[in-house]
Amino acid sequence: MxxxxxxxxxxxxxxxxxxxxxxxxxxxxxxxxxxxxxxxxxxxxxxxxxxxxxxxxxxxxxxxxxxxxxxxxxxxGLAKPDGTLHPMQEMFREHHALQCGFCTPGMVMSAIDLVNSHPEGLTEEQIRHGLEGNLCRCTGYHNIVKAIAAAWPLMHGKKMAAE
Amino acid sequence: MNAPFEGIGASMKRKEDLRFISGHGHYVDDINRPGQLYAYIKRSDRAHAELRGIDTAAAKASAGVVAVYTSADLTGIGGLPCGWQIHNKDGSPMAEPAHPVLASGKVRHVGDPVAVVIAETKQQAKDAAEKLVVDYKDLPAVATVTDAVKPGAAQVHEGAAGNVCYDWEIGDKGAVDAAFAKAAKTVKLDLTNNRLIPNAMEPRAAIGEYDPTTGEHTLYTTSQNPHVIRLLMGAFVLQIPEHKLRVVAPDVGGGFGSKIYHYAEEAIVTWASGKLAQPVKWAAERNESFMSDAHGRDHVSTAELALAADGTFLALRVKTLCNMGAYLSTFAPAVPTYLYATLLAGVYKTPAIYAEVKAVFTNTVPVDAYRGAGRPEASFLLERLVDVAARDTGMDRVEIRRKNFIPKDAFPYQTPVALQYDSGDYVSTLDAAMKHADWAGFPARRAAAKAKGKLRGIGMSTYLEACGIAPSKVVGSLGARAGLYEVANIRVHPTGSVTVFTGTHSHGQGHETTMAQLVSDQLGVPFSQVEVVHGDTSKIPFGMGTYGSRSLAVGGSAMVKAMDKIITKGRKIAAHLLEAAVEDVEFKDGKFTVAGTDRSKTLSEIALTAYVPHNYPIEELEPGLDETAFYDPKNFTYPGGCHVCEVEIDAETGVVSVVNFTAVDDVGRVVNPMIVEGQVQGGVAQGIGQALLENAVYDQDGQLLSGSFMDYTMPRADNLPNIKVGTETTLCTHNPLGVKGCGEVGAIGSPPAVINAVVDALSDYGVRHLDMPASPQKIWSIIQGAPRMAAE
Structure with a gap:
């Protein structure tokens, strides 16, 4: 093999x-x-x-x-060895962006790439469009969108342009 | 400093989240047992055929194959049982054809399991299944309810003449006919409730394991109710007594009803692991989910409303054909009867109601409860009919509703269709929703949209549901073969921390959090010191599981009952230690105090005494602080509310965008507002999905055309708006917490609000009704003036 x-x-x-x-x-x-x-x-x-x-x-x-x-x-592999969570993980918990948790790992990984690839800022519309490849059956996406918007400034160390 | 507020009403962050966000959830397919084999199920690709033989030789000789089984091998195994028995109008029982674990003699739907291959790896099992030669003789098939009842239609079962499972009625036909005869106005509407596929994100999976040294079977399964699976599979299918059968439902990735039922694969892996004395795992691929998970809805109805000249509702007449699929799933017969027709009063004081429901078999996947189950079908029918009545009689949509609401001082309110509502205030949810949605400002928004070339519409639904399933005596008289109480075991440990063992099951609802808040609130124990255990029949005394928004209303009430016992016993222990009379000992905020003194003992001190005492009234009182309670609800609970939807339609493409959605619900007392909001948002998303996107489609030969995520339109993030959620509270009057349930309201209230908004947006095109889903094609055709494509 x-x-x-x-x-x-x-x-x-x-x-x-x-x-x-x-x-x-x-x-x-x-x-x-x-x-x-x-x-x-x-x-x-x-x-x-x-x-x-x-x-x-x-x-x-x-x-x-x-x-x-x-x-x-x-x-x-996202959390630091001391257990400190990645900001995206933190924001998913903070904003109740998960229910059954099954889509969550893929959702978090996609969301990190989405935020990383938009250093200029992300509108709600861009976030929703950027999540097109991830299905969630529990949350209706509302809180996932909120969590990603909240993670952006934490990941880029600044405020979002839209704010 | 005061302790942080962690009890009823606090938006506590969820205990379960850390394991889910870090990839350490523990779902069935994440479990692997030593020596595990893999099962692959060969499924019928025919909708209806004689099964003349299966040549298994090549498959058996295939690399890594351990066994191949067909129905001929399953000797001594029972069929999958149905949990409800409905009776026909004439009192005779419904047709209840056998539901074999593996198809025997005939296949009756695409996806019907015909054989199982067990091999050392998943791929080997799948490769070998390709080598099975199944000899089918195709038979004519029937896929829709309207075709199934036509004379000469293909017959799905020999024992169900005309494909009828049951022909059932409820209400006073004479009173309704009389009301229609003298009514000033009558309104009639034909409508369908589209067939849906639940599609929890985690596909079903099951692992069977057998220990030959103890004779004990373990089944790990994606279930909403492990004890029910143990009861049904143990007693009816495999004849394994409970003490030798453990069922574990660990983390489960969503259910929405589809994981309530006892499925063939659970019995197959349990039986095969016993026969082979090796663990056997089966995990569905998504295409199997589409053709083997129970589907939802699928009604065709005619509804008629009789009104007085002033718009007062006089009578409602409903005739519904509903699809059972090819076999009766566990709850199926109850859904279009006791969870649908009994809800036809809705929030209105219609004095006479009569409904006829005919359930039919078709060559499709079994249909059973899906989020809301029967109640979304009732609310869609009623709330569409009310809008059409307003339109046909020239009344305002809001005023016709207000005029006919059951007033808030009329509770308890007995409907003409069996239910007695305990509480509600439909005006308050209506007013709040209209305010939050800025209903009054809509004309300006419509004009602004028109200027941009968009068609804007607004719609509402004022709905009600019955949940907290269910009062056992009532459901017994309605045909349930078991009572539906719930069980809680509360264990206060020697140092005062608490474990809750609940018979309900959390698969996204956040019970580990909400139930811990309940304990924190009632026993004064810190939230962090409470652990909630669910999903394992070896740990939890018993339970009926989670569905019908019952976990808090029924399971939470059982917890309150168990905690009352803890407090009662704690008072006796405290009285002994404090040398006081039991009647003088009060319990508050985690402390037992002799009334009017500063002499007290904390719950932890009492717990330590209860387990390892030096000084204890052992002759009079059993040590330990561990209590179990069973709770049987006295009635259903009746959440309700008002959903307002605002849509914009692109006239060029027919695409509907939901631009605003407001849900104001009365779910009784709210324990965790954050979780309630999330539950409502998720339910609304599924309701918008039903109204605009989702549709399970079979062709006339019974082939499932929408059999993958590429064909079945799941709501995605960019299909949905932000969903505004509010609550208005009237308390449930018959359970100790005053809770009503919030899991299903979103999916029940939203579909008619969406369609009412779409019809409103299309008001210039003379549209009176549109069936779901309101797809771009349907709407584009209406706009283009192609009436052949329009629903009406």
Whole structure:
């Protein structure tokens, strides 16, 4: 079986995979990182979003072998080693942006990329549009949008242009 | 310094969030047991066919395969039971065809399980399933309720002539007919309630495990009610006694009704793990969810309203055809009867109501309760009919409602369709919603939109629901095969911290937080010192689970009862320690005090004494501070309110945008306002989804056309507005907390508000009614003057 070597949450792993193994299967089944979820089989729901080399990626849509040499961050790798949460995680809790929690890891990972890629600021409309690839069935998105807007200044160290 | 307020009414941040935001939730598919095998279910790709044989040889020889089972292997296993029995108009019981765990003789819907392959890996099981050769002989199929009742329609079950499951009625037909005969005006409306697919984000999953040394089975399952699954599967399907069957529902990623029912896969993995003496895991792929999770709604109705000349409602007549799908799911027969037709009075004092409900079988996935369950169908019918009545009689939409509201001094109010409402104030929710939504300022907004080429409309619904399911004696007389009380066990530990064991189940509702607040409030224990345990039959005495917005109204009431017992016992212990009479000991803010003195003992001191005493009245009083209580509600609870929706339609494309949405609900006492707001927002999102986007579509041969997220339109962030939520409170009069429930109000009140707004926006086009979903195509066709595409 082919081997893949990749860094996940700062730790290097070499794993045997089948050619058809998906990145999400490698994370969940080979590395036991079950925080990344599978909610669909058509790349629609976004529960499996992780960060690959600085960009959010649906890990159900990437073969494990394509991640050879990549630097992957999953939801488990966001908090600092001392347990300090990432501002996006904090704001999700603060604004009640999660209910059942199943979409939450993918939602948080997508939201971080969204905020990072908009240093100039984010309008509500941009946030809603930016979440198009992530489904949540519980919250109606209202509080997720609020949490992301609140995380922006914390992540960029300044106030949002819109405020 | 005062302790921070953590009790009833505080928006405490959720205890469960830390594990979810850090990726440490513990869902069924996250669990892997040593030596675990994987099951893959082979499902029918035919809607209706004779199952003439399955050649399993190639699959059995496939790499990694441990076993292949078909119905022939499942000897001695019962069918999946139904929890309700409805009776026909003539008193005879409903048709109740067998629901085999694996299809036997025939398949009856796309997705019907025909075989299970068990292998060392998931991929091996799936690969082997491809090698199964199933010999089908196709039969004519029927997918819709209107087709199912046509003469000569394909028959889904031999024992259900004309595909009828039951033909049921409620109300006084004679009184209604008489009222219609002398009414000044009558209004008639044909409408459908579109079929929906619940789509909780976590697909269903189950793991069976068997310990041959003890004979004990464990089932990990994505369930809203593990004890109910243990009861149904243990007693009716697999004949495993409760003490040898543990059911665990750990973190569950949303349910919305779809995870109430006992599904075939739970029995399959439990049975197979016993047979193979190895754990067996099954996890649905999303396409399996679409064709095997119970669907919701799917009604076709005719509604008629008789009015006096001044707009007073005189009588309501309703005829509904509803879809049961191919088999009866656990709650299915109750949904279009006791959760629908009994709600047809709504918030109105209509004196005479008569409803006929015919439930039919079709070659589709079973239909059962989905968020709101029956009550959204009732509110949609009623609130559309009221708007149409206003339009047809030239009355104002708001005034016709006000005129017919049950006044707030009329409670308890007996409706003509069985229910007795305990409390409510429909004027207060209406006024508050109109104020928050700036109803009065709408004409200016409409004019401004028109100037931009947009069609703007506003609509409302004033709705009511019955939840807090359910008074056991009442539901027993209505056909429930079990009572629906709830259980709580409250354990005060020796040093004063508390564990709550609840028979309800949290799959997003935040019980670990809300219920801890309840304990903090009643026992004066810090919020951080309370742990809520749910979802494991080996830990919790019993429970009926979570659905029908019952957890706080029924489960919370059981907790109050158990805490009352704790306090009663604590007073006796305190009286002993303080050398006072029990009657003189008061309990307040976590302290037992001899009235009129400063002599007191804290709950922790009493708890320590209860467990490890030197000085204790052991002859008279059992040690320990651990109490269990069962609570049977005296009545349903009746949340209600007013939802106002404002839409803008792009006339060029027919796309509807919800620009404002305001929900003002009366959910009784609010324990955690933050959580209530979130529950309402989520429910409204599902209601807007039903009204504008979602539709489960079968073709005439019974193929599911909307079988993936690429075909079934789930609401996304950019389909939805901010959802303004307010509450107005009247207390439930019959439970100790005064709570009514908030889980379903959003999905019940919102769909008619949205459609009323869409119809209002299209008022220049002569539109009287539009069925859901109000898709761009439907609206564009209306605007283009293509009446063939319009609903009416």
């Amino acid at each position: 082919p081997q893949v070597t990749l860094s996940v949450n700062g730790k290097s792993h070499t794993v045997e995979v089948e050619g058809r193994t998906l990145l999400v299967e490698l994370l969940r089944e080979k590395l036991g990182l079950t925080g990344t979820h599978v909610g669909c089989d058509t790349s629609q729901c976004g529960a499996c979003v992780v960060d690959v080399n600085g960009t959010s990626v649906k890990s159900c849509t990437m073969l494990a072998m394509q991640a050879d040499g990549a630097k992957v961050t999953t939801i488990e």
